[in-house]
Amino acid sequence: MSESKPYPSAAAGWFLVVMLTIAYIFSFVDRYMLGLLIQPIKAEFDLTDRSIGWLLSAFTIIYGFVGIFMGWLIDRGKRIWIVSISVALWSMATVATGLAKNFGQLFAARMGVGIGEATLSPATFSMIGDSFPTEKRGKPIAFYSSALPIGAGLASLLSGAIIAWTASSGNQSLPILGELSPWRFTLVIVGLPGLLLALFFLVMKEPKRRPALASGAVIGGSGFRDALKYIWHNKALYAGFVMIICTMTAIAYSQGFLAPAFERTWGWSPQKYAYVNGFALLIIGPLNMMIVGAISDFWTKKGVEDASLRILYVGFFILVPSAAIPLLMPSAELAFAIFCVNIVGIGIVSAIGVTSLLMITPAQIRGQVVALYYLAISWAGSLGPIAVGELSSGVFGEANLRYAVALVPIIFAVPPLLMMPLTRRLYLAQMERLRAST
Template sequence: MSDAGTSDTGEAGSADKPYPSATAGWFLVVMLTIAYIFSFVDRYILGLLIEPIKAEFELSDRSIGWLLSAFTLVYGFVGIFMGWLIDRGKRIWIVSIGVALWSAATVATGTAKNFVQLFAARMGVGVGEATLSPATFSMIGDSFPEEERGKPIAFYSSALPIGAGLASLLSGAIIAWTAASGSQSLPFFGELSPWRFTLIIVGLPGLALAILFLFLKEPVRRPAPASEEVIGGSGFLDALTYVWRNKLLYMGFVLIICCMTAIAYSQGFLAPTFERTWGWSPQFYATVNGVALLIIGPANMLIMGTISDWWTKKGVKDASLRILYVGFFIMVPTASLPLFMPTAELAFAILCINTIGIGIVSAIGVTSLLVITPAQIRGQVVALYYLAISWFGSLGPIAVGELSSGVFGEDNLRYAVATVPIIFAIIPLLMMPLTRRLYRRQMELLGGASK
């Protein structure tokens, strides 16, 4: 009893403290966003190097599908432990270690001698990156009041298209340069083929970024008050119990984002799809795609975050969920239709609309999650969230590889890519009415508990 009383008093005291200044809060968000850009470059760039890797190791599309999923298979699982650690440890230091680890693993991918080493290195990238987003959203929750979180979360999420765009442009430029000048040499690494050189050059700068994070200050934790009817404590069992008690809500909600990750991860096959179907070289696709992502992605995410904050302040209770639904209905059809277009230009134009839909779901997903999640278990629930969307997302490229090699034939890769959005959209679509009803009810319950 005395321990519980002490904990409650401490939590109330933390909750009464003012938030950090806007300058301090946004500086932290900017630094975390830079780290997220680095992480997404390291994550995304492998999909642009599929053809030379496939040729060197004599792999099938099935093997490539599993290789693209190696990151996500471990990313979500490790995130569970990270969520527990983040709710207790020094979050900035955890991020620093994670940045160093995924950067070193990206370099290791470029030095791999066989498929097993490739797979293990990509798993290492997943382990490192599992630290970042749970720590980020935990710290954003402690840096901004609820009605002001949409913009910083959307700003952070804008790193996704920025990272993808930079990965496209960077890899396209490096591949074109090395293709023209032949193999490159680096100290300690020796002579390198273009795809190996690309991965090593991309991975090394992250080691310097990791050091910078050791000097940043993190915000004071702000556990929000909540009645025992809502959440009993801050342990992992408390988080699991809370999610299980609201399983239909979390299932319907999370499956929307799972559909997004399955589509997004399966699009790692788009570069070879455009090459096999319409004759675009990986370098050309990477360049065009990079420019499009940098133009469309960040603006789209920041606009959605601003709209979410504005609607919330206007009293629209489920504003973020409504925006999430809009993104879903943009994302799904525009992910399948392009693969049936007669020209690459028309297909790519529709994919630009798809980028908007994916960006909306990416930017608003965590904002919506925080609304229905008590602060005491936020890091762990965010980690569970990333476990679910990562593991589901990993099924996207696996499904493409299996469908391409086993059903449609590898010359018809585009049909395999087009099938994935349909498969993953059915269940969340059917659950949408129930999800919204449960979401609004849980908002009211948590709102009443915090008064």
Template structure:
């Protein structure tokens, strides 16, 4: 019996061991998303200090995603071979140090490089996480742990919003602060440094964690003959239409979600909400709506899959899409900020569903031997498309609608990025069911 076959037949890790791993990875994801999201809430003071345009802000908000997906390809190759918890540890330390460096930047170029470095570090986390979840939970039980991990997205965004609300209020009162080794700091710089430093401590904990044994799928089942990057690319190319159809749904979500980094400025310019007011309300809403929403639909995916509905993750992904797109356009035509934000709460539900279920749908059609690399390529696609969101918004605002009409630029993004995945949906569902049947997933 080969080592791969022996690993395949080993019992799955205990529920306790699997969930401890998921909880630790989720904590890391919360840290990562706070570091990622908080910059968008500090746009106005950064823009004022460096005298930036909306186009430059769009590029700055996209610096993270431009490098995130590209580096993720190498990380996927490394994750399919190396000790994954150690890779995560190094990544946490790197993105935390880069967040501190963002707070120390002296010009736009340094800001841009620091944010790209955050992307390099964070590129390790999700490919490693989903690779380990795939080895720690059987297919019909992956929905809940993936949704639990994905719930860190709104939790991290909520925490970042509440932190920013406090910092903005402190700045308005004329506050300033100094830190040992850093000296006197303006509020936005102080925020980034304080947010980045704790991650370095968290990184140490992952050096001592145990990861699950890899569980390769038998070669005869999926025609994957190895775990190299060439094997991953051949498998992806053979199933390109299927993967494109699934991933483009998530690309529409990331383009819209990343463009929403400009929402504090949108609410301020359109309805007169202060950045502090937006951050406070947004933080509370995200913490209430996000995690519950993701866990409900993650559990629903598991339940439907257990009943023999083999394409349940894809169906739920589409539900999220059809909630997310209209609710991402309508708010910016509302007569008041309160009505606009109420519709955005519905949008948060749709974004949460797509975020929680996208990887579940992907893992179901991806063999374990190449899972890390396929997930890395998935993040490359959704990150690069996501980076287009704020860039397109910045150009539309500056060159088409005018910066005082930023809301119309934000409203255009969901429309632009929804067209292609919507057209591909019938083909995607047919190919998805056929692929699951070939992999022996069908129960009826």
């Protein structure tokens, strides 16, 4: 592709990436925290695993839907201001989760978190595409994606510390909000700092939009209808490709049940699981993602056309078995050791998914296609905890939660596995068509 127009300086590009990554870390702390607080929430509101499954899915159900509109807005509006508003919104919604008085308010607040966070990644990948040439996007995208394990790890450590502290000292009081139980106090405390971060984005600059690189031979315009037509015309390719990432999100979101599964199966307290999980995520996750990004860039420069797709396939084959096997192990320690391998698999798929997507997506519809991509993978992700809740409450029994968690990876992995040979052929053909059209 012709990319003659100068890109921003490397310093400017990386400063933007760092700030957006910090925002993503904040988002994941707010998003991930709820799964570590399941037991006290379940006890206070007298909920079943089925209800918890729907509560964990509230975020993802709305996340993808709102992302469609946000993708259109991102392709036209001032992206850095849109990010600022979204950070403020999800932070306030996290605080609202901690103040909820019933299940309906809990569900609505979690949907509010999803509405706020739906904007961040489409805006980020749009701006990264305008800040770095194709062969240099792997590292910044992987760096941004490293916020996933960092945010989840910090959420684990922070929640473990807060839960342990409040468990020993009882309820906590805050000005205006009054007395709060430990789980409520935790959510309020992690939500408030995001409001300060939102103010910072208001004064940042964003990169200038680059001209469209694809000709009318591939796609006619930059509207939402054009994006839909493009995807429909390449539906087999996008279906096979996106289902791989959908498997990852279904598995990752279903793991919101891991803390109670470890407690019910092996007697680990939520605090112990939070500490062990937090350190594992922080040690393994970011390094793994940066290595993946570097390998992707290296292979691409060496002329391996489908480098990112090959890496995605490797991640898939690590991800699925390492998610299904652990909860069938005889001890918590062995189970968690295998889950450390699963962190690697999730990290690979997370880090390389959008890099692979950008290789087959024309520039002028990038924001909208990324938004549609997040719609698909977030809705698939929402099915993960719903499936666990239904299997636990309706099939295995809630005392055997681990079997429900173990079965979900197998259920979601079969369709993309069968389509992999076709997906690769279509992927290579589409890359060739995009090159020929520019």
